[in-house]
Amino acid sequence: MKQKIAVLGAGSWGTALALVLNENKHDVTLWSHHPAQIKEINEEHTNTHYLSDIKLPENLKATENLKECVADADAVLFVxxxxxMREVAHKFSEVCENKPVIIHASKGLEQVSHKRISDVLKEEITPEHRQDVVVLSGPSHAEEVAVKDVTTITAACENHSSAQYVQELFSNRYFRVYTNQDVIGVEMGAALKNIIALGSGALHGLGYGDNARAAIMTRGLAEISRLGVAMGADPLTFIGLSGVGDLEVTCNSVHSRNWRTGNLLGQGQDLDTVLENMGMIVEGVATTKAAYELAEERKIEMPITEAIYRVLYNGEKIASVIEETMLRDYKSEQEF
Structure with a gap:
């Protein structure tokens, strides 16, 4: 059944997901607060800053009028x-006049509060302006989705029927969506893997090889699981698409902004310069701070996260932090 979908956020991932929805014959409108970007999408049918080689369909429209974008929408996708997220969700709630399904495909933890994105959305969007909140996450590069590479991700919601609704919205011959009811696990895996990707990139930038990358991914997954389970997640989620799947794709690809950022840091560039030149948000940097503080509050041991925090926020040298991490007290791999 054709649905009206508002996509809030016209970056690379928002645009790629809008393309999937458009491919599935839904009525899709992108919202952005950048007038030049909106003009380009509507007149040139491109979004070159984010997806440089992609031609957009002429019926995919963009607007900076949030009320117009979400009017009568069956679902609203926050990207x-x-x-x-909190500011946009609040503005949405002020202009919304119906009760759509809320979907989000962003990956991070809110600063200071350390809250998951679904909790932020529930706080800012009044109950009369939302049905369920569904999380869309998994191993996926926008650049590959935009050219219709085979991709599998997860739609997570405690209400299984809402997860199925999102599954049906997005699924097609190249984009397959699985359902999951572990919202906490899916969101924590999505957020925390960006931290490990920073570390994986840094190791590459320093000249380390496959052994080091395997080490940080495996022990990083242990950290993600440790904090996620403490927050109430199902440990099995972390061996699925939004756990090890998303971790693998983010830690091993030049498409990953977090990996690229870590790689440049490993090569000796300073953080401010890297972020300025990246031209896009690198979620892992802020998430490192939130996860480090959350782990401190909950007395959860996360040595890799702590090491990356020290590099990003204390200005410590990557090489010395790696050596110190390697020489920590010895323990069993099974210790949780």
């Missing part, structure tokens, strides 16, 4: 940076 804005974590730091902007």
């Amino acid at each position: 804005v940076p974590t730091k902007a």
